[in-house]
Each structure stands twice: as structure tokens, then as C-alpha cells.
Amino acid sequence: MKVLWVVNLPMPVIATQLDLPVSNREGWLTGIIEKIGLKPYNDRFNLAVAFPVEGSGLVINREVTISEQFRVRAYGFGENVDAPYVYDSALEETFGTIIRECQPDVLHVFGTEYPHCLAAVRAFNNPDFTIIGIQGLCTRIAEHYVADVPLGVKYGFTLRDLLRRDNVWQQINKFRRRGENEVEAIRLTNHVAGRTTFDRDFCDSVHPGVNYHHLGETMRMPFYQGSWNPENCTPHSIFLSQGDYPLKGFHYVLRALPRILEAYPDTMVFVAGANILARSTWKDRLKRSAYGRYLNKLIRKYRLRDHVVMLGKLNADQMKEEYLASHVFVCPSSIENSPNSLGEAMLLGVPCVAAAVGGIPSMMVGGQDGILYPPGDVDALADAVIEIFEKEEITKIYSRNAKHHAHETHDSDNNYSALMVLYYDMTIFSREETPT
Numbered sequence: 001m002k003v004l005w006v007v008n009l010p011m012p013v014i015a016t017q018l019d020l021p022v023s024n025r026e027g028w029l030t031g032i033i034e035k036i037g038l039k040p041y042n043d044r045f046n047l048a049v050a051f052p053v054e055g056s057g058l059v060i061n062r063e064v065t066i067s068e069q070f071r072v073r074a075y076g077f078g079e080n081v082d083a084p085y086v087y088d089s090a091l092e093e094t095f096g097t098i099i100r101e102c103q104p105d106v107l108h109v110f111g112t113e114y115p116h117c118l119a120a121v122r123a124f125n126n127p128d129f130t131i132i133g134i135q136g137l138c139t140r141i142a143e144h145y146v147a148d149v150p151l152g153v154k155y156g157f158t159l160r161d162l163l164r165r166d167n168v169w170q171q172i173n174k175f176r177r178r179g180e181n182e183v184e185a186i187r188l189t190n191h192v193a194g195r196t197t198f199d200r201d202f203c204d205s206v207h208p209g210v211n212y213h214h215l216g217e218t219m220r221m222p223f224y225q226g227s228w229n230p231e232n233c234t235p236h237s238i239f240l241s242q243g244d245y246p247l248k249g250f251h252y253v254l255r256a257l258p259r260i261l262e263a264y265p266d267t268m269v270f271v272a273g274a275n276i277l278a279r280s281t282w283k284d285r286l287k288r289s290a291y292g293r294y295l296n297k298l299i300r301k302y303r304l305r306d307h308v309v310m311l312g313k314l315n316a317d318q319m320k321e322e323y324l325a326s327h328v329f330v331c332p333s334s335i336e337n338s339p340n341s342l343g344e345a346m347l348l349g350v351p352c353v354a355a356a357v358g359g360i361p362s363m364m365v366g367g368q369d370g371i372l373y374p375p376g377d378v379d380a381l382a383d384a385v386i387e388i389f390e391k392e393e394i395t396k397i398y399s400r401n402a403k404h405h406a407h408e409t410h411d412s413d414n415n416y417s418a419l420m421v422l423y424y425d426m427t428i429f430s431r432e433e434t435p436t
Contacts, residue, residue: 001045002046003047005109006109008052008110009052018064037069048104049075051075054078058077061101077098079114088119089119091115106423110135112185118182118184128190129427130190131191131426135337141335142176144357145168145246148334153290153291158290160289161290168291191210193422195217195362196338196363219347221316224347237270238329239270243271250271254298257382276289277310320344323344327389329342329351330353336359337359339360346402347407348403352371353370355375
């Protein structure tokens with residue numbers, strides 16, 4: 001069997017060998033390819049991986065090593081990832097070249113966020129042997145992106161926003177355009193893979209009767225070892241995995257923080273990812289977005305400067321350190337499908353507080369694995385964090401339950417087996433249905 005993966009970026013093991021920038025985003029892809037690489041050599045399963053790079057056409061065509069027993073063919077195709085809302089029909093020709101060379105039995109596209117999803121599906125033109133793995137959903141992101149920010153933030157702009165044509169309102173419109181490609185791609189395939197009731201309902205709404213397959217995600221290997229311990233964490237510390245655009249809900253935490261500080265004046269918030277609050281140099285000020293300006297305004301208004309630390313971009317080991325050092329992990333997003341950060345935190349047993357949006361209730365049982373609160377409810381968010389700080393015994397129960405639940409959900413062996421069974425079932429079933 002030959003399978004062609006189309007992914008949004010090269011996994012680190014591939015990027016390193018091709019001298020490409022290494023990204024820690026979408027770590028679950030690293031998790032699954034690492035698991036495949038650990039399996040005994042199987043000459044009946046051949047994998048090729050295609051991903052966007054700078055340039056045009058087919059830029060990279062090389063074999064790379066995943067492990068001693070497993071190698072894959074890597075294809076780098078040119079795509080303007082800075083403008084994912086623009087569809088380039090030339091991508092179809094590029095995928096035609098890739099498909100003719102590797103002749104896949106199955107096309108598996110991971111994610112609908114970029115035009116290459118629709119281009120690959122069109123080029124392959126074989127719905128019975130095509131599967132789209134649902135990650136985020138651009139259509140739903142566009143609907144919830146504004147996340148209750150004031151109108152002045154939604155429609156306002158800074159010099160950076162003006163030059164990039166990228167204020168909050170423009171970002172919403174870009175996601176709407178991406179959502180149009182997403183919907184068409186789902187309608188052109190007979191198979192989708194997801195993990196939550198949220199993504200299943202969406203797929204069924206745009207393509208009634210599409211074959212939906214539940215596939216759990218395998219996280220990056222470091223998160224399967226280690227366990228949160230209240231004695232080793234920093235008391236009253238809150239960790240966020242990201243906060244650089246409205247959907248991620250950093251502003252909700254800032255608005256909740258004054259109430260939390262009334263009860264626990266030493267509370268600290270640590271935020272990973274791009275530092276949207278940077279203001280120390282003229283370059284920082286030029287790069288500031290309207291949303292970043294709004295966050296700084298909240299920090300000044302509530303006098304939070306000494307309670308917020310921006311950590312910058314972190315690799316897997318650094319993220320793990322921050323999870324284990326935190327008293328609570330908070331996921332305050334206005335919409336999510338199955339956030340990797342929540343899965344990573346739960347694997348480590350970190351106490352979690354999350355907004356009950358999208359697919360999050362499919363990942364975490366409120367009142368059992370952690371605390372779910374109504375999305376956008378700042379008082380409920382503050383109450384949930386305070387409860388974690390106050391009730392040590394209940395927090396320990398949340399920690400144990402979350403760790404157990406996540407290790408079942410993200411079991412790498414089960415997820416690998418389910419993926420292989422899906423590929424074989426797709427090809428065997430479709431061949432049996434094809435008239436001779």
C-alpha cells in the first residue's frame with residue numbers, strides 16, 4: 001500500500017534533513033510519524049509526505065530517513081503560506097506531478113486550513129480513496145474569531161495592521177475565504193477523520209452521509225513521560241500555551257485576573273508563543289497589532305504588568321517544563337476543535353480549566369478531569385482558577401483523572417493501529433465495490 005500524506009509543514013525529523021526551518025507546531029504529526037518509525041519494517045506500507053515550502057512547483061523530491069527501518073519520500077511544493085486565503089490553481093498541476101510519480105493508493109490530507117487541501121483533493125480526483133483529517137475548522141473559526149473584543153479592536157488598526165492589511169476584521173474575512181475552500185474539499189471526498197462531536201457535526205452538515213472515522217491524535221513523545229506534582233509547581237501560577245490573536249482568549253484571562261489577585265495576590269500568568277506584548281524597541285512598537293494594543297491597555301488598566309510573563313516560542317521539552325511548573329493550565333479560547341495544548345497538559349496530569357467550546361467537551365469531562373466553564377464568562381473563569389488554587393484534594397483528583405483519560409485518548413499504539421486499519425479498510429472496501 002502506498003499512502004501520500006499532505007501536511008501543513010514538514011515534521012522536524014524531515015525538516016532537519018532538508019535544511020528547512022524546524023517548527024514545533026502541529027506536534028501530533030511528529031508523534032504519529034515517530035510511532036511509525038518505531039514499528040518493525042513493513043515493505044507492504046510505503047509513505048510519502050508532501051508539504052509547502054517557498055518557491056513554485058515541485059521544489060523538493062528526496063528520500064529521508066525517519067528511523068533505521070523506515071524511510072519516506074519527501075515532496076516540497078511551492079505555496080504562499082502567508083496568504084492561505086488565496087487559491088492558486090497551479091497547485092493542482094504540482095500535485096498532479098507528485099501523484100503521478102508516487103502513485104498513492106490513499107491520499108490523506110491533514111487539515112483544511114490551506115489551499116493545498118482542496119488542490120490535492122482535486123488533483124487526485126478519487127473520493128473513495130481520499131481522506132481529510134480535520135484539525136481546526138476555518139468556517140467555525142471565522143464565526144467565533146472576534147471573541148468578544150470591543151468594536152474598536154475588531155475594526156481598528158495599527159500601522160502594522162494597515163501595512164499588512166491584517167486587522168481583526170480582515171483576519172475574520174480571510175478565515176471565511178479559507179472556509180469556502182474547506183467546505184468544497186470536504187464535499188469532494190467520501191472520507192473524513194476527526195476526534196470530536198463538534199467536527200463530526202460540521203462535516204455531516206456540509207457533506208451529509210460522508211464516512212466519518214474517529215482517529216485519536218498521538219502527541220509528541222516527551223508528554224507521555226512525567227507527571228504533575230503540586231509540591232513541585234509554582235503556587236498560583238497560570239500557564240497559557242498561546243495568546244497572540246483573539247480566538248485564543250488571552251484577554252479573557254487578563255479580565256479575570258483582578259478577581260483572582262484579590263484572593264491570591266501572588267498569582268502569575270505565563271504565556272508561551274509569540275510575544276504580542278513586546279514594546280521595548282521601536283521595532284516592537286511597529287509590529288504591534290490592534291489586538292496587542294488592546295492587551296497592553298488591559299494590563300495598564302488592571303495594573304497587571306508585574307503579573308504577566310511572555311515566554312516566547314518554546315520547543316517540546318521547554319513546554320513540558322512550563323506545564324509541570326504551573327499550578328493550572330487554562331484554555332480560554334472562543335473556539336477549538338481538539339487543542340494539542342490541552343491534550344499535552346492532561347497527559348502530564350496538569351490541572352486544567354477550559355472554556356466549554358467546540359470539541360473541548362469531547363476531550364475533557366467537566367467536574368471529573370478538570371473544570372469547564374461557559375465560554376466568555378470571565379467571572380466563571382476566575383472562580384474556576386480560584387477553585388484549583390483552593391481545593392488541593394479535588395485538584396489532585398482532577399490531575400489523576402485527566403492523566404488517565406488522556407493516556408487512553410492519545411494512546412500511540414491504538415492510534416497507529418486505527419490509522420493502519422483505516423487505510424486497509426478504505427482500499428479493500430473500495431476495491432470490492434468497484435465493478436470488474
